[in-house]
Amino acid sequence: MSDxxxxxxxxxxxxxxxxxxxxLPLIVFLALALIFYKQLAGGGAxxxxxxxxxxxxxxxxxxxPLEGLSQGGAQVxxxxxxxxKNIPEGKLAIVNVWASWCGPCRQExxxxxxxxxxxxxxxxxxxxKDRTENALRFxxxxxxxxxxxxxxxxxxxxxxxxxxxxxxxxxxxxxxxILAKHVGPLTPEAVEKTIRPLLPGN
Numbered sequence: 001m002s003d004x005x006x007x008x009x010x011x012x013x014x015x016x017x018x019x020x021x022x023x024l025p026l027i028v029f030l031a032l033a034l035i036f037y038k039q040l041a042g043g044g045a046x047x048x049x050x051x052x053x054x055x056x057x058x059x060x061x062x063x064x065p066l067e068g069l070s071q072g073g074a075q076v077x078x079x080x081x082x083x084x085k086n087i088p089e090g091k092l093a094i095v096n097v098w099a100s101w102c103g104p105c106r107q108e109x110x111x112x113x114x115x116x117x118x119x120x121x122x123x124x125x126x127x128x129k130d131r132t133e134n135a136l137r138f139x140x141x142x143x144x145x146x147x148x149x150x151x152x153x154x155x156x157x158x159x160x161x162x163x164x165x166x167x168x169x170x171x172x173x174x175x176x177x178i179l180a181k182h183v184g185p186l187t188p189e190a191v192e193k194t195i196r197p198l199l200p201g202n
Contacts, residue, residue, distance in 0.1 A: 063150020079150030085176030100138035108185035116145030
């Protein structure tokens with residue numbers, strides 16, 4: 001009788017497996033916390049996320065123009081792969097993914113306006129999941145830095161570019177090769193450390 005009771009009180013073979021399953025969420029959490037800590041300790045940021053498209057040609061996606069956006073009395077051009085493969089000599093293309101409803105897009109916009117006034121850059125925009133009237137109002141209030149703007153009302157074209165949140169900014173060389181990607185609002189530090197060093201002749 002006592003032997004039967006002792007056998008019943010002994011841990012079974014499945015108890016170790018059950019403990020492992022119970023601890024699995026904690027193990028996963030600790031692993032993620034360690035990765036996050038290393039990222040912070042190393043000075044990393046979300047803007048450092050690499051893109052699978054870097055070093056590759058721009059995606060073969062054409063975006064329709066933002067109807068009603070004019071410059072010098074003419075409709076601002078749509079954004080096409082052909083345009084991005086023929087960047088003017090000596091310039092870099094900055095392709096900025098933005099929307100009127102995006103707070104960080106409003107935050108970075110003055111910097112884009114500033115860069116749009118420089119001879120070194122051609123500024124292009126992808127208007128993401130936005131309403132035409134809201135996008136026009138946004139640019140009317142804050143200024144239009146874009147040499148061309150394409151609309152992506154359903155976000156399908158942005159998927160081809162590997163966009164998963166906005167704002168995102170891509171740097172494209174004169175032959176249409178993607179040279180760099182910046183995630184989050186563009187900053188003066190990113191311009192000086194990431195973008196300007198890519199200018200021809202640097």
